[in-house]
Structures are given as C-alpha cells and as structure tokens.
Amino acid sequence: MSVSYSFKYLTLETFCTCSQTYQKYRDRINPYPENLEETLPALIALNERILDPTIEQFGFENFQLTYGFCSKDLKRFLERKDPETGKKNGRVAPRLDQHMACERNRNGAYYCPRLGAACDFRILNVGSDRVVDWILEAQLPFDSLYFYGSDRPIHVSYSSQSKQDLWTFTATGQPTRKGIENWMKILDQRRSPV
Template identity: 45%
Template sequence: MQTSILAPVIDHFGTENFQLTYGFCSKDLLKFLNREKSRICVKVDQHIAHELNSKGNYYCKNLGAACDFLIVGVDTTKVIGFLRSLDFDSIYYYGKDKPVHVSWSQTPRRKVWEFTTQNTPKPYGNYYWF
C-alpha cells in the first residue's frame, strides 16, 4: 500500500496537501466502533487488512489494505484520475471535496464506486473520471 499507492500520491500532490483521514482498523478499534454504530464494513473495505477473527478467519476476504485521505485544495475527481494510473484494488468516491477511499490487494479488482447521499454504492466505468 505504501509503495504502490501512498508514496506516488504524496510525490504527485505533495506532502503538505496530503491528509490521512482513516487508516488501519485493529480488532480493538473495530469493537469500539461497532459500539458506536459505525458505517464500517470490514468484510469488504480492507481497513482491517489481514486481521483474524476469533475463529481464525480473515475479517475481510479481499486481502490487502486500505486508507482514506484528502488532498487539500484538490477536487477528489482529479485525485481519482491519478489513482487510476496506479495498482489499486478499489476506490470509493464520496464527493468532490470529501476524502477518497483506496485499497490495495495482490489480486486487484480495479473497481471504482461512487456512493450516493443514501450511502449506496454505484459502479462507474472508465468514461466517468475523464
């Protein structure tokens, strides 16, 4: 994740503009967030990476890692345009001035999703981001 996604993003947009908004989610953090009725979906979003549950199974079967970040002063659609040139797994778009979610996996699905105001994902084809 660091060398495939984060380093190129920071090199391209600058350290001073990069704001990490959400990173790794440990099992303990997940327990706390579940008490708070969070919107985290550990089965797909990869913030929990390769953590195992009490039965020895991965929380997320899409083995990899994920983070959310914002590039200050840059329209998120431009950030996504750059991310598409990298070896990403999934990208979640929440709005032009919102953080972007990006995941990395050894077997990338290369999917871009836009979330509606009702928090429903809609897939978009390549044409949308240009």
C-alpha cells in the same frame, strides 16, 4: 502495545491512530495489528504502490490521512454508539473495505477475505475527483477505490488482486456507478486486450 515502523512518508503509528474514533477513545483502544506477519506487508504494499506515488505527485504537506488501519479494538468502538450523541461512532464493513488488512478473528478466519489493506485520504485544496483522475492516469494498481464526492476523502485499497473496482455512492449510501461513467470507460479500456 506500541509497534514502531516507518513507511517512506508515513509511520505505522500515524496509520493506526489517525481516525476520529481512535482520537476520541485513545485510552481504551489498542490501534495496532495483532497479525504483524501478514498485515505489515499489506500496509507496506499499500504505501509503496498507492500512497507514496500520490504523496510524490501532490506533496506530503497536502496529504491528509483520515482513516487507516482498523484494529479489533477500533472496530468495536466504530460499531458502538456515542453515549453523548446516540449516533454510531463510525461505519465499518470489515468483510469488504480492507481497513482491517490481514487481521484474523478468534476462529482464525480473516475479517476481510479480500486481504490487502485500505485507507481513506484527501489532498488539501484539490478536489477528490481530480485525485481520482490522476490515479487513473498514473495507472496505480488499486484494488478498490470509493469516491464519496469532490470535497470528501477517497477510499483506496491495494491487494495482489488489483481488481480496479471503482464505486461512488448515492445520497443514501448505496453503491453505484452513475456519474462515474468516464472513469469506468478508462478502466474498461485498460482491461480490454488490444
């Protein structure tokens, strides 16, 4: 099944097919949402509120989407081990990361009760720390933002909750706020009533 939709700068196809795991197993994965009524508006909101302003700031030619929407099929392949390397194809945390947007399991429950939508991206030739600086300065209404390092993509989500939850990670992958105290100060000031 192919679903055609264009956001301002990106297409739904790009959003659903950009991951390395999809590229590797494309002939066996349906990358598109099944719950279009809820998932498409969540993806539109993520693009309009977070990605469009970021692309306008840094330029479309510098924007690289590395992981967008995660379909049920893609989730299954991410959880599997590569038969050649024996390593998992990727990491997936559907209850937390919002990559599955508003998709539902066979029992009708949302994979991610937080709803909204998420993606990972980087800006070529710009450190991800500088991108986070700009996102905070521009006061983009993100829900969650994960900083993995200056030379790695950032994860950002948007939902109506706009929790402004910001994390970085230790070398072993544990979430922490160590090292991002300045960013946390900015968020705390924004949250405090004047």
